[in-house]
Amino acid sequence: MKPRILLQDKQFEITILRLCHQLIEVHGDFNDSVIIGLQPRGVLLAKRIQQVLQKILKNKKVHCGELDITFFRDDFRKRELIPNSTNIDFIIEDKNVVLVDDVLFSGRTIRAGLDAMLAFGRPSDVELLVLVDRRFQRHVPIQAKYAGITIDSIEQQNVKVDWKEIDGKDKVTLIDK
Amino acid sequence: MSHLSVNHLLGIKDLSKADIELILNTASNFKEVINRPIKKVPSLRDITVANLFFENSTRTRLSFELAQKRLSADIINFSASNSSVKKGETLVDTVNNILAMKVDMIVMRHSSPGAAIFLSKKINAKIVNAGDGAHEHPTQALLDAFSMQEKLGDLKGKKIVIVGDILHSRVALSNIFCLQKLGAKVKVCGPQTLIPKYITSLGVEVESDLKKALEWCDVANMLRIQLERQDIKYFPSLREYTMMYGLNKEILDKLSKKIIVMHPGPINRGVEITSDVADSKQSIILEQVENGVAVRMAVMYLLAGRQAD
Numbered sequence: 001m002k003p004r005i006l007l008q009d010k011q012f013e014i015t016i017l018r019l020c021h022q023l024i025e026v027h028g029d030f031n032d033s034v035i036i037g038l039q040p041r042g043v044l045l046a047k048r049i050q051q052v053l054q055k056i057l058k059n060k061k062v063h064c065g066e067l068d069i070t071f072f073r074d075d076f077r078k079r080e081l082i083p084n085s086t087n088i089d090f091i092i093e094d095k096n097v098v099l100v101d102d103v104l105f106s107g108r109t110i111r112a113g114l115d116a117m118l119a120f121g122r123p124s125d126v127e128l129l130v131l132v133d134r135r136f137q138r139h140v141p142i143q144a145k146y147a148g149i150t151i152d153s154i155e156q157q158n159v160k161v162d163w164k165e166i167d168g169k170d171k172v173t174l175i176d177k
Numbered sequence: 178m179s180h181l182s183v184n185h186l187l188g189i190k191d192l193s194k195a196d197i198e199l200i201l202n203t204a205s206n207f208k209e210v211i212n213r214p215i216k217k218v219p220s221l222r223d224i225t226v227a228n229l230f231f232e233n234s235t236r237t238r239l240s241f242e243l244a245q246k247r248l249s250a251d252i253i254n255f256s257a258s259n260s261s262v263k264k265g266e267t268l269v270d271t272v273n274n275i276l277a278m279k280v281d282m283i284v285m286r287h288s289s290p291g292a293a294i295f296l297s298k299k300i301n302a303k304i305v306n307a308g309d310g311a312h313e314h315p316t317q318a319l320l321d322a323f324s325m326q327e328k329l330g331d332l333k334g335k336k337i338v339i340v341g342d343i344l345h346s347r348v349a350l351s352n353i354f355c356l357q358k359l360g361a362k363v364k365v366c367g368p369q370t371l372i373p374k375y376i377t378s379l380g381v382e383v384e385s386d387l388k389k390a391l392e393w394c395d396v397a398n399m400l401r402i403q404l405e406r407q408d409i410k411y412f413p414s415l416r417e418y419t420m421m422y423g424l425n426k427e428i429l430d431k432l433s434k435k436i437i438v439m440h441p442g443p444i445n446r447g448v449e450i451t452s453d454v455a456d457s458k459q460s461i462i463l464e465q466v467e468n469g470v471a472v473r474m475a476v477m478y479l480l481a482g483r484q485a486d
Contacts, residue, residue, distance in 0.1 A: 068206065070206075071206075071210065071218035071219070071220045071478075072218060072219060072220075076220055076481075076482065077481070077482055081179055081180065081203075081478070081479060081482040082179050082199075082202075082203070083203060083206040084206075085206065085209065086206070086209055086210075115219070116218075118215065119210075119213045119214065119215040119216075119217075119218075120213065120214065120215075121214070
């Protein structure tokens, strides 16, 4: 099957803007809330959301961290071993944390992310935000509170999210493996 | 590259430049981990490691043990002084008995050069050489390179002098291999009797004047005189050695640039290095110890990850 484009250009922008407004509805001015993007590709979404939020909130600082989960994966020895950097320069103790990743599929990455996050304190509340929710594909009982788009896909397909910053264009594509 | 090209860490000689870079990059991630409030990750929770120390060690053993604990591995410790080795058991028998208890990885220090290589041919477990006689001490060289990189960035073209008892030093040999693979230039400096005869065949220059060597280098790695390995007298007296090859503050301050001073420990204060130098801002001796844990975590993590092949 030909690759199918799920989101691009204006639609992509509007989706991110909607997610930001949904976040503001719950978290207000982000005084007690922080964003943590999961390495490698969730970080790009987290940074984009941080930028848009700061714009809407009139340049109020919104904390955004990067979390690598390589050492916490449950499929060690079956996958790539190379870790990315973790960069969380704020305290998450008693904060509301919004975990951010680009695609939610089996849920295993998020499970590892929850473990990895505990090394930085005990948050009062954790929510999950993803750009693409591939529903009915979960291996663990994890659901996103905020989803850009929800799609039906099969295991033999891949969802690829491209970012302006590194790929030149904002785009979400469904590809056959 | 995402995997090491080797199954064991027996020496730096077997590693490629890409292997070394992979280990050092992974170590920088682990350094971030060990500076967190909670310093532990679950990566090796299904791995059992045996630490076999047939020779004395403080730093290396504690560092390996801590690295294993930070990775959540299960560990058993063994030292030759209170074991059946004294009753005449051979190395292979001792290790096979330990492996029968389902151990996945062996960290071994031994006084015989080549002990780790020998073992790797006889048994089926990952082996990390924690020093074999005067042959190699790969994790020390890796942590030295890591510490230098932290201070100097890319080591290509950087100048490093190794001073002291090169003849009996496994640290020197591993350092030479490692630094050369990373593109650095290496000189050795010490009394002629403590410089191996064929060292120049490794592409290393020999300098007998300490001041000239220090003026040339960016980093000076000061080694201990290994009296326990010296069967004959290699120099007239320790006092004379200190006068010729000891590093003191006066020499250091007279140099035209600020060099970095390293020492793999244990230090003999007042012999190869004076206290004011060891404790000075130019010395990164304690950073080396900190980095040792991160580098050893990286080595064991990457070796354990190779089981997929």
